[in-house]
Amino acid sequence: MxxxxxxxxxxxxxxxxxxxxxTGLQVNxxxxxxxxxxxxxxxxxxxxxxxRLPVYVLRLEKGGTKIxxxxxxxxxxxxxxxxxxxxxxxxxxxxxxxxxxxxxxxDSGIGFVGVKGSGHYGAASYYTVKMAQEGMVGIxxxxxxxxxxxxxGTTKIIGNDPLSIAVxxxxxxxxxxxxxxxxxxxxxxxxxxKNNQKIPFEWGLDKYGKKTDNPNEIINxxxxxxxxxxxxxxxxVMMEILNGVLTGAGMLSQIISWSKHLEEPTxxxxxxxxxxxxxxxxxxxxxxxxxxxxNEIKTSPPMEGLETVFLPGEIEAAIEKERxxxxxxxxxxxWNEMLILAGKYGKHI
Amino acid sequence: MxxxxxxxxxxxxxxxxxxxxxTGLQVNxxxxxxxxxxxxxxxxxxxxxxxRLPVYVLRLEKGGTKIxxxxxxxxxxxxxxxxxxxxxxxxxxxxxxxxxxxxxxxDSGIGFVGVKGSGHYGAASYYTVKMAQEGMVGIxxxxxxxxxxxxxGTTKIIGNDPLSIAVxxxxxxxxxxxxxxxxxxxxxxxxxxKNNQKIPFEWGLDKYGKKTDNPNEIINxxxxxxxxxxxxxxxxVMMEILNGVLTGAGMLSQIISWSKHLEEPTxxxxxxxxxxxxxxxxxxxxxxxxxxxxNEIKTSPPMEGLETVFLPGEIEAAIEKERxxxxxxxxxxxWNEMLILAGKYGKHI
Numbered sequence: 001m002x003x004x005x006x007x008x009x010x011x012x013x014x015x016x017x018x019x020x021x022x023t024g025l026q027v028n029x030x031x032x033x034x035x036x037x038x039x040x041x042x043x044x045x046x047x048x049x050x051x052r053l054p055v056y057v058l059r060l061e062k063g064g065t066k067i068x069x070x071x072x073x074x075x076x077x078x079x080x081x082x083x084x085x086x087x088x089x090x091x092x093x094x095x096x097x098x099x100x101x102x103x104x105x106x107d108s109g110i111g112f113v114g115v116k117g118s119g120h121y122g123a124a125s126y127y128t129v130k131m132a133q134e135g136m137v138g139i140x141x142x143x144x145x146x147x148x149x150x151x152x153g154t155t156k157i158i159g160n161d162p163l164s165i166a167v168x169x170x171x172x173x174x175x176x177x178x179x180x181x182x183x184x185x186x187x188x189x190x191x192x193x194k195n196n197q198k199i200p201f202e203w204g205l206d207k208y209g210k211k212t213d214n215p216n217e218i219i220n221x222x223x224x225x226x227x228x229x230x231x232x233x234x235x236x237v238m239m240e241i242l243n244g245v246l247t248g249a250g251m252l253s254q255i256i257s258w259s260k261h262l263e264e265p266t267x268x269x270x271x272x273x274x275x276x277x278x279x280x281x282x283x284x285x286x287x288x289x290x291x292x293x294x295n296e297i298k299t300s301p302p303m304e305g306l307e308t309v310f311l312p313g314e315i316e317a318a319i320e321k322e323r324x325x326x327x328x329x330x331x332x333x334x335w336n337e338m339l340i341l342a343g344k345y346g347k348h349i
Numbered sequence: 350m351x352x353x354x355x356x357x358x359x360x361x362x363x364x365x366x367x368x369x370x371x372t373g374l375q376v377n378x379x380x381x382x383x384x385x386x387x388x389x390x391x392x393x394x395x396x397x398x399x400x401r402l403p404v405y406v407l408r409l410e411k412g413g414t415k416i417x418x419x420x421x422x423x424x425x426x427x428x429x430x431x432x433x434x435x436x437x438x439x440x441x442x443x444x445x446x447x448x449x450x451x452x453x454x455x456d457s458g459i460g461f462v463g464v465k466g467s468g469h470y471g472a473a474s475y476y477t478v479k480m481a482q483e484g485m486v487g488i489x490x491x492x493x494x495x496x497x498x499x500x501x502g503t504t505k506i507i508g509n510d511p512l513s514i515a516v517x518x519x520x521x522x523x524x525x526x527x528x529x530x531x532x533x534x535x536x537x538x539x540x541x542x543k544n545n546q547k548i549p550f551e552w553g554l555d556k557y558g559k560k561t562d563n564p565n566e567i568i569n570x571x572x573x574x575x576x577x578x579x580x581x582x583x584x585x586v587m588m589e590i591l592n593g594v595l596t597g598a599g600m601l602s603q604i605i606s607w608s609k610h611l612e613e614p615t616x617x618x619x620x621x622x623x624x625x626x627x628x629x630x631x632x633x634x635x636x637x638x639x640x641x642x643x644n645e646i647k648t649s650p651p652m653e654g655l656e657t658v659f660l661p662g663e664i665e666a667a668i669e670k671e672r673x674x675x676x677x678x679x680x681x682x683x684w685n686e687m688l689i690l691a692g693k694y695g696k697h698i
Binding site: 179276 | 428458486500501502512514526586587593600634638639641642658
């Protein structure tokens with residue numbers, strides 16, 4: 001296990017802004033990216049937190065990600081839009097798309113925005129929580145590089161497209177689903193390999209397409225498996241079609257690794273859907289009904305060893321509360337990288 | 350195993366129409382219900398085929414389902430609507446909602462219709478395939494009675510809400526996902542019990558909340574488990590919120606068993622989303638891109654023992670082709686029930 005340091009979210013946010021603005025990124029864009037990274041770290045989604053920053057910076061330096069993209073709407077109808085992100089930072093493009101989906105939902109009841117030409121957009125729930133804060137059900141998904149097998153397949157053929165759905169509930173306590181389509185994250189497999197642990201046979205296949213309990217055999221030419229067997233695989237196919245085929249973004253083997261090919265655009269695709277609660281009922285009535293719903297699930301008997309049955313996002317909200325108070329654990333390696341980046345671009349901390 | 354008889358789809362359709370119109374249902378409504386049932390049987394979704402007809406008829410007779418519902422729009426915005434199904438047949442209400450979602454998508458790029466006051470609406474893919482036939486991505490979901498545990502729970506607390514997504518591809522060969530949120534259907538568990546077979550421990554819990562490999566222990570006071578562990582459970586919660594909370598329909602314990610409480614309305618909720626492909630790109634370009642996508646997955650190496658990697662709906666399409674030619678296998682018990690119903694309401698066959 002690597003050593004962690006505890007950093008207060010405010011300090012982490014400020015160093016992110018410093019690093020990002022020194023690459024040439026506009027302050028408001030740097031703010032968006034930093035906000036997305038800290039959001040993820042606060043909620044325990046560390047794989048989408050500041051550990052991504054060094055590669056983001058490299059991509060901005062090497063040109064794979066444009067510092068000043070010309071984000072534009074290329075098709076638009078009353079309740080929909082298609083956006084070309086012009087190889088901007090995924091978070092900058094994603095926020096633009098989220099705001100447009102919200103505007104359309106306010107005007108028409110629902111708004112759906114497809115995106116092409118984007119980059120890694122961080123934690124999907126960053127966008128859906130924004131929509132929930134505006135009184136909307138928020139949904140987003142994005143495609144990724146090929147890292148997961150088809151159900152019945154043997155090779156990395158499809159992405160583990162993230163899917164997030166958030167429902168406005170109580171202030172800072174919305175119901176938030178944020179999942180990816182693979183059985184487990186690549187990080188969990190790497191961690192097991194590092195700790196010489198065996199893994200369940202359902203996690204992935206080796207390079208011969210056989211199920212394996214050795215994480216190294218997945219890492220070295222093998223593949224992850226989709227979550228939920230044929231059902232999760234089918235859902236992944238549909239997410240890929242929406243994110244990749246329908247938006248005109250890259251799809252399947254067209255998508256390069258954004259962390260390896262630093263000079264090349266990734267052309268990722270995303271979708272954003274905002275549904276205005278008030279199209280269906282008054283907000284107060286919705287909150288009352290949601291209270292009933294939450295209460296019935298929360299008062300149902302949990303499994304032995306659990307104190308309660310959880311709702312989506314509840315565990316992340318508890319982590320967020322704790323980390324806002326105590327600080328965010330950052331690996332010493334990431335923290336050192338950030339200090340170097342801050343020193344390179346600004347004054348040494 | 351019960352004996353089956355092979356019935357041609359045309360004959361099955363005609364007897365459905367005869368049975369349904371003799372209950373007082375209008376011919377066009379009977380047509381919709383019959384079409385939904387035969388659609389399911391043709392595609393091998395027999396649990397949502399004509400085996401449901403006897404209970405549908407009983408509910409129409411006993412008043413739980415209204416023969417002449419007053420289906421109406423109760424809230425409407427440019428791209429959304431909320432419909433009260435007035436306890437009509439789920440298929441009749443569902444078709445109304447599908448057509449409205451299509452109209453809104455044609456006008457605004459996307460259409461989202463929520464439904465309350467509905468009944469069992471049959472196979473979810475019946476509606477999404479209709480949308481795909483109109484050049485739209487079609488999505489629908491519905492809530493159900495409580496039949497599945499929360500992930501971490503021990504009792505039936507949530508429905509196994511069906512979710513279908515269809516993407517227009519080739520004529521009569523669209524990509525069609527049609528899944529429910531439980532690990533397996535109740536039918537599979539009943540079949541294992543009937544055949545004295547053990548089942549995987551992942552399928553469900555006994556009445557004490559323990560995992561079991563005895564199907565009878567799930568049937569007698571136990572519960573099914575959600576598909577995809579915490580990920581599938583989280584998705585189920587979100588489907589229930591859309592179907593139940595947001596539409597104003599019944600939710601969780603408010604939903605009675607439609608097949609047991611024949612005199613009572615079920616107040617089920619559904620959602621229908623239509624996305625016009627042409628809001629994003631011309632249909633021909635979309636088809637070309639989808640061809641590339643399908644080809645890459647279909648030419649990827651399958652697991653040992655499989656001839657090919659399947660796409661969602663491909664197996665069902667193959668069954669449909671075969672059953673259109675050879676006829677639909679119907680259990681002798683269901684067929685006899687249908688003959689009695691046809692005799693009761695019309696001339697004896």
